[in-house]
Amino acid sequence: AHEAALAARNKEDLRSPICCILGHVDTGKTKLLDKIRQTNVQEGEAGGITQQIGATYFPVDAIKTKTADGKQEYKIPGLLVIDTPGHESFTNLRSRGSSLCNIAILVVDIMHGLEPQTLESLRLLRDRKTPFIVALNKIDRMYGWQPTPDNDFQSSLAKQSRAVQREFEDRTQKTILAFAEQGLNAVLYYDNKNFARNVSLVPTSAITGEGVPDMIMLLVNLTQERMSDRLMYLSELECTVLEVKVIEGLGTTIDISAYVHHKEVKAALGVKIVAPDLEKAIAGSRLLVVGPDDDEDELMDEVMSDLTTLLNSIDKS
Ligand code: GDP
Numbered sequence: 001a002h003e004a005a006l007a008a009r010n011k012e013d014l015r016s017p018i019c020c021i022l023g024h025v026d027t028g029k030t031k032l033l034d035k036i037r038q039t040n041v042q043e044g045e046a047g048g049i050t051q052q053i054g055a056t057y058f059p060v061d062a063i064k065t066k067t068a069d070g071k072q073e074y075k076i077p078g079l080l081v082i083d084t085p086g087h088e089s090f091t092n093l094r095s096r097g098s099s100l101c102n103i104a105i106l107v108v109d110i111m112h113g114l115e116p117q118t119l120e121s122l123r124l125l126r127d128r129k130t131p132f133i134v135a136l137n138k139i140d141r142m143y144g145w146q147p148t149p150d151n152d153f154q155s156s157l158a159k160q161s162r163a164v165q166r167e168f169e170d171r172t173q174k175t176i177l178a179f180a181e182q183g184l185n186a187v188l189y190y191d192n193k194n195f196a197r198n199v200s201l202v203p204t205s206a207i208t209g210e211g212v213p214d215m216i217m218l219l220v221n222l223t224q225e226r227m228s229d230r231l232m233y234l235s236e237l238e239c240t241v242l243e244v245k246v247i248e249g250l251g252t253t254i255d256i257s258a259y260v261h262h263k264e265v266k267a268a269l270g271v272k273i274v275a276p277d278l279e280k281a282i283a284g285s286r287l288l289v290v291g292p293d294d295d296e297d298e299l300m301d302e303v304m305s306d307l308t309t310l311l312n313s314i315d316k317s
Helices: 004-007 029-042 060-066 091-100 116-127 153-156 162-181 212-226 296-316
Strands: 018-023 051-053 057-058 078-082 104-109 132-137 184-190 198-202 238-247 253-260 268-274
Touching: 004 253, 018 029, 018 116, 018 212, 029 104, 029 212, 057 060, 060 078, 060 212, 078 212, 104 116, 104 212, 132 162, 162 184, 162 198, 184 296, 198 212
Parallel strands: 018 078, 018 104, 104 132, 132 198, 184 198
Antiparallel strands: 051 057, 057 078, 238 253, 253 268
16 A cells, blocks of 8 residues: 555646635635636536635636646646635634645735735745745726736736726836835746746736636646645645534534545545534644554644644734
């Protein structure tokens, strides 16, 4: 079984990357999530997009229909996007959310630039060394913008009047400067020649869907080309507690995000667990599985040290 697990570790066959959305309030995080879900559903076949516990799973087939580029090669089965913006009370989850993430989308309102919680999100992403892209959202709010629903950004921009194009250039330059003040090289994603050094800006509208296909393609490309080591299947289960909540009739439950190595289920997953004594579970902690060869006391020590670190980080924030 161990050999089989090793053989399965292959850069051409990867698990789904886990993606988080962060940013200042009202920049459009929720709307952007809705948009990626809904545009796919509108295409008739829901394409296997499933709303999971605390997350939405986008299988690669659904991504393909949205971004009809025949040249694209897919090594990941899909993307698991964590629905963190819905949980406003979970500031801690937000900070831990980024640690379970392989990649993050930092949403910035193009009309407002960098705002206080954008800077807070930037600090979190840096602390956790989480790679991220920036969605420069609400492009449709620029004066005179002529929308082409769900279009790719560059072709939409080409259709705008000179005045709109100039406004876009000005606002983008301002945002780039603001990122430079934070010590970051930000560039429009289609001008980005060095993904290791520069943060990509993807102009989007969560209302018209413009730039959304670009954003998804960028996530697919960055994760499968640059993070394949972290996305190969594991021979064991790894998961993180996303949310602890009481549900009538079930008692205290925990929602977890799991990466599993399994013959049929080839994805990162959201799962709800119902069990006794979950009141003591803390969002952000790891979930360990005790196997026949494991030392339960050792794992217990590991969990306790995790919790201590987690509680210290909550105290500080
Ligand atoms: P969140 O707090 O970041 O989750 O922001 P929401 O998704 O709730 O969006 C805040 C407000 O901005 C809502 O009224 C949205 O309809 C609006 N909004 C979000 N994205 C866009 C966009 O791309 N264009 C326009 N015009 N409005 C947007």
